[in-house]
Amino acid sequence: MIRKLFYFSSPQNFYPLAGKLWPMFACLATALTVWGLWLGMFVAPTDVQQGEGYRIIYVHVPVSWMSMVIYLAMAFWALLGLTFNTRLSGMLTSALAPTGAIFAFLSLWTGALWGKPMWGTWWVWDARLTSELILLFLYLGFIALTSAIDDARRADKAGAILALVGALNVPVIYFSVKWWNTLHQGASVSLTKGSSMQQTMLEAMLIMAVAFWMYAIAMTLYRVRSIILIRERHSQWVADLPEVKAKSLEART
DSSP states (O other), rough: OOOHHHHTTTHHHHHHHHHHHHHHHHHHHHHHHHHHHIIIIISOOOOTTGGGGGGHHHHHHHHHHHHHHHHHHHHHHHHHHHHOOOOHHHHHHHHHOOOOOOOHHHHHHHHHHHHHHHHHHHOOOOHHHHHHHHOOOOOOHHHHHHHHHHHHHHHHHHHHHHHHHTHHHHHHHHHHHHHHHHOOOSSETTTTTTOOOOOOHHHHHHHHHHHHHHHHHHHHHHHHHHHHHHHTTTHHHHTTTTTHHHHHHHHOO
């Protein structure tokens, strides 16, 4: 098993694997999103206190979870890259960042849409909102930093350090409602205490969470293939790829 993992740590070996996997995860993401939205928007009952406006949580909560999970995944690959000096680790870290930034933005945006009717304001300097905004800036900072450095190896190392340092913000986001007096309510779903949500509501939220997870994996695999082609463009194995040969032939004609 360990030998297989190291086998796929090579960009040359990982490229075809990613090509086979990303369409599968994309199809799963699409099917689960349709299912989850149908349950959340049309089947789940109306909330007694919040009315119909609560339904935005079926997008807001999963994207908020994923914005944190993806940054932790970036930190994992960053640590792996710094420890074993694997080229693929830096590529995967870079491939994860745009999707994480989109989820962090959607978390803030959907939170504002929910906060206006519930709190009476689009934004407050709430501990969780502020730390989530910092997470968005960390994503954008990572993308800007790695894009500004021409040498890929140096960019990966600089980005890895930022990813590892920025990971300290993730527990701050998660525990902010416990550490400070914030407007956010506590978690409705807990591994230790179970769930306080109605069954259909919980099912819809968990399905949407898995759907966004599948989407994140699909987009990361799709994007890392492009990164591999750019960084390995001078390698012979890239020149021998059928899609590369086809594009070269089109350019000549």
